[in-house]
Amino acid sequence: MRATDRAVHQPSRRPSRLVALAAVLTLLHGLAGCSDDSGNDDTALGQKERTQVTATQARAQAQRIVNQRARAVRQQNLDLFLRRVDHSDKALMARQRRYFRNLVQLPLAKLRFRVTDEEWQGLRIPKRWGADVHVPRVRQVIQLENYDAVPVERVVGLVFSFRKGRARIVSDRTAAGKMLYEGTPAPWDLTRVTTREEPGVLGVFDAATSASADTVTSVVRDGIDEISRALPFSWSGRVVVYSMQNPRVLASFTDVPGGNLEHLGALTFPTYAENGGPQVASTRMLVLPSSVKAGQPFLGRITRHELSHIAVGVRDDGAPAWVSEGLAEYLGAREIPLRDRIIPTSALDRARAEVAEMPVSNEFNNTDQEWHYALSWMACDYIAASDGESRLWELVDAMHNGGQGTSDRQQDRVLMQVLGYDGAELARRAAARIRDLYG
DSSP states (O other): OOOBSBOOOOBSSSOOOOOBOBOOOOOOSOSSOOOOOOSSOOEETTTSOOOSOOHHHHHHHHHHHHHHHHHHHHHTOHHHHHTTBOTTOHHHHHHHHHHHHHHTTSOEEEEEEEEEEEEOOSOEEOGGGOSSEEOEEEEEEEEETTTOSSOEEEEEEOEEEEETTEEEEEESBOTTSOBOEESOOOHHHHSOOEEEEETTEEEEEOTTTGGGHHHHHHHHHHHHHHHHHHOSSOOOOOEEEEEOOOHHHHTTOOSOGGGOGGGBSEEEEEEESBTTOSSEEEEEEEEOHHHHHHOTTHHHHHHHHHHHHHHHGGGGTTSOHHHHHHHHHHHHHTTSOGGGOOOOHHHHHHHTSOOOSOOOGGGTTSTTHHHHHHHHHHHHHHHHHHHOHHHHHHHHHHHHGGGTOOOTTTHHHHHHHHTSSOHHHHHHHHHHHHHHHHO
16 A cells, blocks of 8 residues: 555554655654743744844855764764754753764765755744844755665754854754754654664664664564565665654654554655655655564564565556555465464455455555455465466556556456456455465
8 A cells, every 4th residue: 555755554463555655743853842932032033133144144154064063973973063052952962962873873875964045934033042043944965875766855944043153053943842844754853763784674763662673673684585585576675674662753654544553563655855755765664563572473474565565666556456465465474384374353254255346445444454455465365376476476567557557447357368357256266265274
């Protein structure tokens, strides 16, 4: 399944692919918030009289400071990173230390900041920030080496206060305590992270999940190898995986299939080069603690399901949802001995009744999603078992239709062409396979 923006994936019983990445989270580096000043001391940005420096001078000095901070990360020099930060603000200093320590763990191919000639508008300027304040819109550019095909750009903000013409950073938030950020932030923007890297895997963990870092990265590494052996084509074999419990990070995932992230075991989502897309820098993956706690074989199965979505990529774009999700379910279970493959009891009950059709795409993740995943899985499993895996891949390619896709209404024509029978017959055969294997 897919979603826009930060796309999300499927339930803890059965994963799903997100195609849409959602949502703007207005937090950047940090911990929850500084208090809001009230009273008549605040002025709207753009209406305040500039007393010391011109906008051009302020922008030039701010650019020198952010260049220095990027250089400090590359040199792993915390003192240099904090040099122009207001040391009297302990909360700000703590957030900035944390952000620095997060960044230096990442395999950065690119890190730069560009101060634009625009400022954040409509902000209140509390007296504590000083008499001469500029809040430029800053383009942050980060590219993870070997994982992002292109840099990821987001708009952020820092509050620069000028005294006698010299700037210092006095805030990374609005006066109301919200971070200056446009787009969906990464975990390292929101909380303290620990990273772990194995060949092809960059794992990112928070304080609550860091103890499982070895387990998760190892399972993902094995899953990459297993999926690669199952595919009739090659793929990058690389993925960034988050394992998070922090509520601020989890809140950044919206438009969740089924409406509740707690029902998910894992998900995949595109990270767009620029906020709003359309170019994708990389497709990343989230494994939730519930899946790690469930252990094997579930953890390996759901990991392979999500990895299959990343590996297949655009090759199933436009296909009916049951094709994409059934294929992912099939590849997720493929490595598990038949006797150990489980299916929901509710799916067996449904398979004993008359089954008239394959799941409809726009209803795939409704209240019957557990049944839809099971039937889609067994449809793909039946095709592979009866006609061979090559026929299953032929069907995926035909449904993709060179990028044009195949609607639910058009799928019978493709099924007849590839398999010799229609969707209603495939649904009946998939239900019969459920009964044969599990009844």
